[in-house]
Amino acid sequence: MVSISPKIEQEVLSLPVQERLALIDKLIESLNFPKVTIIDDIWADIAEKRLLEINEGLVSSVSGNEIFSK
Known part of the structure; x- marks a missing residue:
């Protein structure tokens, strides 16, 4: 190191x-690490897919408080 x-x-x-x-x-x-860009692109795709699913009523959102209380 x-x-x-x-x-x-x-x-x-x-x-x-x-x-x-x-x-x-x-x-x-x-x-200038290319993986960072690739990871950012993957996360952007996932976020767009999830938003589309919410907007189309295929899934519902859950608050962070509800998630962390479980």
Whole structure:
């Protein structure tokens, strides 16, 4: 494993969570990793299919509270 600068690590870990998440997004984007695009496309297809099923009355939605209470 490649070691990173302790100074950079300390600075990053001291950032608020939202800023660290934004940094993670930027770092992932910078990798130009094709799987990320493929995964995004697959999730988009699944979301569109589910929305279509809901709109056509084939399935009904369930609230998150109901799911987590089970």
